[in-house]
Each structure stands twice: as C-alpha cells, then as structure tokens.
Amino acid sequence: MSATRLLVLGVVRGHGLAHGYLVGTDLLSWGAGEWANVKWGSIYHALKQLTRDGCLADRTTPPGRTEYEITAKGETEYRRLLRDALRRPETRPDTLAAGLALLPSLTRDDALALLGERLAALETRRDTARDQADAWRDPPHVRELYGLWEHTAAGGADWTRGLMGRLRGGAYPMAGDPNSPGEPGSWAKLKLEQPTGREGER
Structure with missing residues (x-):
C-alpha cells in the first residue's frame, strides 16, 4: 500500500476541495518528505492516478488551476487504507506514520478497536x-x-x-468530537490549511 496514496486522499478530504500545490505544501510542512518519502512528483502522480481510479474528481478553476475533491469511492478507499495502516503491524513504517497523521478521521471507539487488533x-x-x-x-x-x-x-x-x-483518556479530538479535524472539509473551518505562496499551480 502506498502511504502517499493515503496521505493525498486524506489531505483532499480534509480540505474538501484542494489543488495540487496545497496538497503538497500541507504534506511537506508535516515532514512527510522524510517519514513517508513524499515528493512533489509522487504527489501529482497520486492525484492523477486517484482521479483515473475514480477516487477523486477534478475540475478546472480560474486561472486554469485543477482542483480535486474526494468521491464516494475515494471515501471508501481512504477508510480502507487508513484502517489497514493502523491495525496491521506488518505494514511499512511510512504507512503507519500516514495512518497516525490522519488518525482523527476515525471515531475514538473505532481507533481503539483497530489498535487493539x-x-x-x-x-x-x-x-x-x-x-x-x-x-x-x-x-x-x-x-x-x-x-x-x-x-x-x-x-x-x-x-x-x-x-x-x-x-x-480523551487525548486528541477524534471524529464526532468538537473541533475534530477528522470530518471531511473541516480543515478550512478549523484554519488548518496552509498558505499556497504562489499562483498558477498545476
């Protein structure tokens, strides 16, 4: 399983609508280039592949920028990847790291059950x-x-x-908790988005 695939789905899901440069600046600001070997090329490749797979939908907005949003199929794939990353100790360390970065997408009970496995x-x-x-x-x-x-x-x-x-013990706001970053589209409301710093992204 690709940690990049999980992370890209998670970031697009978190924003609700995101262009490639926003996805990349978020992931690199998390240090994912080091712990998940995420690179600009792999991010754009994942966006295109996920769109071909029907997990993301793309649309062009002025000034010719492509933005992405998660589809119902993408939500199913995201949850499958996230659950596998947390419950399976045979997964690679970068996959577990990706799962932890997106942990609040799960309810507290669901996360505890997966970690129990x-x-x-x-x-x-x-x-x-x-x-x-x-x-x-x-x-x-x-x-x-x-x-x-x-x-x-x-x-x-x-x-x-x-x-x-x-x-x-109540650590971390999980899905369903107040101010949780785990709900689709919640990052803008919680002001978790990163500044893009440039226009005309791919």
Whole structure:
C-alpha cells in the first residue's frame, strides 16, 4: 500500500476541495518528505492516478488551476487504507506514520478497536519470536534474529498500548468530537490549511 496514496486522499478530504500545490505544501510542512518519502512528483502522480481510479474528481478553476475533491469511492478507499495502516503491524513504517497523521478521521471507539487488533498481533509476534529463540540451537548466532523480532514486536506493543491509553483518556479530538479535524472539509473551518505562496499551480 502506498502511504502517499493515503496521505493525498486524506489531505483532499480534509480540505474538501484542494489543488495540487496545497496538497503538497500541507504534506511537506508535516515532514512527510522524510517519514513517508513524499515528493512533489509522487504527489501529482497520486492525484492523477486517484482521479483515473475514480477516487477523486477534478475540475478546472480560474486561472486554469485543477482542483480535486474526494468521491464516494475515494471515501471508501481512504477508510480502507487508513484502517489497514493502523491495525496491521506488518505494514511499512511510512504507512503507519500516514495512518497516525490522519488518525482523527476515525471515531475514538473505532481507533481503539483497530489498535487493539494491532496490539494482539504484535503480542502474538513477540511470543512466537521468543519461543523460536528459546528453541533455536545451531548456529547459535541466528538466535539474535529472533531476539530482534521479539524486541521489535515488544516495543511496538508497548507503544500501541500507550496510545490506546491516551485515547481512552480523551487525548486528541477524534471524529464526532468538537473541533475534530477528522470530518471531511473541516480543515478550512478549523484554519488548518496552509498558505499556497504562489499562483498558477498545476
């Protein structure tokens, strides 16, 4: 799954209507170029591909700028990608990062349920790696591989457990909460949009 695809859908959804330069300035201001390898070329490619797939609708506005809005199909795809990013520990780190950036799109209960799935999978992975390390005999250094897997899964489980606790404690405005940035088109109302800084974007 492409983290860029999820992020582009999320930004267009958040604004309600957005042109490519606005999508890019938002994502790069979040540091997504570093943690999700997002680049200008990949953003415009994703916009065009999502439009071809029917997930976005485009229209031309003066002075010849293309703006995008999410479609019903795009909303379904966005929610699928977001849910998979949060519940599946086998996803790449950039995919999890994209899911976290868009976390408020979910209700608190839905986010907790997805993270609970993630936690259960990580705990199973941790215990399996520990059993494999205990059973391994020869060559002995290979035991370090299972130790790495156990440590990584245990760390992921601890972090997931912590996030779940924070959400249960009321951290972050989630979908359905007052002032949540998770509702479609809410970013302009909450003044979360970024200044474009130039005209005539693609």
